[in-house]
Amino acid sequence: MGFCAEVWHATKATRDAMDDLPFVKGLGDGTLPRRKFEYYMTQDALYLRGFGRALAAAASKADHSDEIAFFAKAAHDAIVVESSLHEGNVGAVAEDLQPSPTCNAYTSYVLSLAQTQGYAELVAGVLPCFWVYCDVGDRLMAKAGDLTGHPYADWIATYADEDFAKATEQVKTIADRLADRADDFTVSRMREAFLRATTYEWMFWDAAWREETWPI
Numbered sequence: 001m002g003f004c005a006e007v008w009h010a011t012k013a014t015r016d017a018m019d020d021l022p023f024v025k026g027l028g029d030g031t032l033p034r035r036k037f038e039y040y041m042t043q044d045a046l047y048l049r050g051f052g053r054a055l056a057a058a059a060s061k062a063d064h065s066d067e068i069a070f071f072a073k074a075a076h077d078a079i080v081v082e083s084s085l086h087e088g089n090v091g092a093v094a095e096d097l098q099p100s101p102t103c104n105a106y107t108s109y110v111l112s113l114a115q116t117q118g119y120a121e122l123v124a125g126v127l128p129c130f131w132v133y134c135d136v137g138d139r140l141m142a143k144a145g146d147l148t149g150h151p152y153a154d155w156i157a158t159y160a161d162e163d164f165a166k167a168t169e170q171v172k173t174i175a176d177r178l179a180d181r182a183d184d185f186t187v188s189r190m191r192e193a194f195l196r197a198t199t200y201e202w203m204f205w206d207a208a209w210r211e212e213t214w215p216i
Contacts, residue, residue: 002176002179002180003124003175003176003178003179003180003187003190003191004127004172004175004176006191007124007190007191007194007195008131010191010195011128011194011195011198014195014198014199014202015132015135015198017202018132018136018201018202018205019139021202021205021206021209022209023036023040023205023206023208023209024136024140024205027140027152027155027156028139028140028143028144028156029143029144030144030150030151030152032151032152034151035211036208036209036211037152037208039208039211040204040205040208042097043099043100043102043103043204043207043208044204046097046099046103046107047099047103047106047107047204048078048079049079049107050107050108050110050111051078051107051110051126051129052075052076052078052079053075053111053114054110054111054113054114054122054125054126055071055072055074055075055078055126056071056072056075057114057115057122058071058074058075058114058119058122058123058126059071059072059075061118061119061122062119063119067174070167070170070174074167098214100207100212100213100214101207101212101214102200102203102204102206102207102212103204103207105200105203106197106200106203106204109125109196109197109200110122110125110126110129110197113125113126113193117189117193118186119178120175120178120179120182120186120189120190121186121189121190121193122193123171123174123175123178123190124175124178124179124189124190124191124193124194124197125193125194125196125197126171126197127171127172127175127194127197128194128197128198128200128201129197129201130164130167130168130171131168131171131172132198132201133159133164134159134160134164134165134168136159137156137158137159137160137161137164138159138160138165140156140160141156141157141160144156175190175194178190
């Protein structure tokens with residue numbers, strides 16, 4: 001079993017729990033309160049600033065020219081392309097807006113991978129933000145069918161998009177290649193990075209439903 005197949009299986013319980021989150025259910029059937037969606041979109045925009053830096057770091061660590069180009073473009077898309085989705089829903093997000101505790105923790109985690117671990121671990125840590133969103137987007141699209149009139153059609157269409165699916169497959173291919181040539185210790189750290197980031201994905205949507213704030 002390859003690395004990606006193994007960690008996808010290992011995170012099944014977490015991913016199943018995502019389907020049961022009221023935020024994800026409401027996003028899919030269109031009943032999600034707009035206030036909660038706008039909270040999520042704002043926090044996601046803040047997260048993507050850090051995620052974009054992590055992708056840029058992956059480009060700097062990559063050892064193949066095509067992977068340098070891929071992650072450099074992915075960093076650009078995270079800031080520019082996906083930001084247009086956020087601005088279309090909540091407007092421009094202020095630079096000094098405070099991230100939620102979960103947003104702060106997830107952003108700090110992926111940036112810590114960029115600063116303290118190798119290319120393989122970083123790729124494994126950014127992979128869930130591609131793969132989980134692609135998986136959820138595809139399944140919400142399948143359930144929704146025709147998105148005409150759906151209040152969150154633009155979000156679903158973005159992550160059920162064919163180009164996003166191709167990008168996801170490329171990150172998976174890179175992760176499998178890196179795991180195949182890595183020693184056992186590195187693979188264990190890759191596995192931990194993937195599992196931790198997947199859990200943060202669950203936490204991010206849960207925090208959006210709760211409209212999480214700092215306690216003090």
